[in-house]
Amino acid sequence: MQGLLDLTAPESEARQQIGPDAWLLKGFALNDADALLAAIEQIAAQAPFRHQVTPGGYQMSAAMSSCGAYGWVTDRHGYRYSALDPQTSQPWPAMPALFAELAERAAQNAGFTHFAPEACLINRYETGARMGLHQDKDEQDFTAPIVSISLGAPITFLFGGSNRSDPTSRWLLEHGDVVVWGGVSRLYFHGVAPLAKKASHPATGAVRYNLTFRKVS
Ligand code: MD3
Ligand code: FE
Numbered sequence: 001m002q003g004l005l006d007l008t009a010p011e012s013e014a015r016q017q018i019g020p021d022a023w024l025l026k027g028f029a030l031n032d033a034d035a036l037l038a039a040i041e042q043i044a045a046q047a048p049f050r051h052q053v054t055p056g057g058y059q060m061s062a063a064m065s066s067c068g069a070y071g072w073v074t075d076r077h078g079y080r081y082s083a084l085d086p087q088t089s090q091p092w093p094a095m096p097a098l099f100a101e102l103a104e105r106a107a108q109n110a111g112f113t114h115f116a117p118e119a120c121l122i123n124r125y126e127t128g129a130r131m132g133l134h135q136d137k138d139e140q141d142f143t144a145p146i147v148s149i150s151l152g153a154p155i156t157f158l159f160g161g162s163n164r165s166d167p168t169s170r171w172l173l174e175h176g177d178v179v180v181w182g183g184v185s186r187l188y189f190h191g192v193a194p195l196a197k198k199a200s201h202p203a204t205g206a207v208r209y210n211l212t213f214r215k216v217s
Contacts, residue, residue, distance in 0.1 A: 015110065018159060018171055021145075021183025023110040029149045030176035032102055033203065036151060039096045040122060040209055043067045046093045047085050049124050055079070061129040068095035070119040070216045072138065079138050081119060081216045095120055102178075103147040103213035110180035112145045117213035125155060125208040130194040133160060133168070135187055136214070144215035145182030151175055151211070152204030153195060160189035173210075175201050 016024040029036065049063035052074045066072060070081040071092045085092055099120055107115035123131070136146060150173040157179075160168045166189065173179070173192075181188070192210075200206045 018169070018179070019181075019185040019188060021111075022159070022181045022185035022188075023179065024171060025106055025109060025178040025180065026174075027176045028106055028109070028178035029102060029151075032098060033151055033176050035098055036102075036149065036211070037203060037209070039098065040151075040211075043093045043096075043122065046090075047071070047088065049122075050087060060131075061125075062131055063124040063126075063129075065122045065124075066119060067093045067099070067122070068117065068119045072119065072121045072214075081138060099211065099213070102149070106147050106149075106178045106180055107145050107182075110145070110182070112180065112182050115145060115147065115213075116215065117147070118216045119214045121212045121214070123210040123212070125153070125192070125195045125210070127197050127199075127206055128194050131191045133158065133164060133189045133191040135189055136212075137187060139214055139216050141215050141217065142186050145180050145186065147213040148179045148181075149211040149213075150177045150179075151209040152201045153199040153206055153208040154201070155195055155199065155208050156193040158191045158193060162188060164189055175203065 018024050044065055047065045049065050051059045051063050054074055055078050073082045103117050104115050154174045157171045157173045158168045160166045
């Protein structure tokens, strides 16, 4: 196949448009999935997964860690990006080159050139964990897209609009799927349904990971 485009390769599967400037790249990260999971384990050894508390006082059901120059943190005082892990007072683990390269390639594939992520938030979902409808607006630059990579057990992604009350569409996010959100969709409400009891994947068991890559500053 050298020199020829292999149309069966995950990276050349059709892009699905799920909203304005929002693209689902089905299986885009499949070739790198094992390496991504190994890297997550390394990161978590330095910056352990933890259930953070929202300003409203609720513990999040998804456990989180981060890597890169900034991590996303929440506590009773609010949501923010921090260069230090509040649990260890250390910088977050460096973003592996594979992470940054894959995120950049995915953004490029969806039409966003030169995406340079500064933060990678890692969400870990176990049975019943969910994320309610919200907007990602703690970043300073909304012109950069957000790239997400799903690994492990499948989950139902909920995608709304600019207003909380807008109708939501549902998309199944599976192991190796990548989604890129830019333009108008960048500020759309979104969330995930509770991870189903029966949801699992050979690589992770009943656990789902989601990596989100963001330009923060
Ligand atoms: C749509 N995570 O970490 S990924 C989040 O599956 C988050 O863990 C979910 O929402 C998860 O903030 C959904 C998808 C995602 C991320 C950012 C978005 C979708 C987005 C920003 C704008 C629009
Ligand atoms: Fe979000």
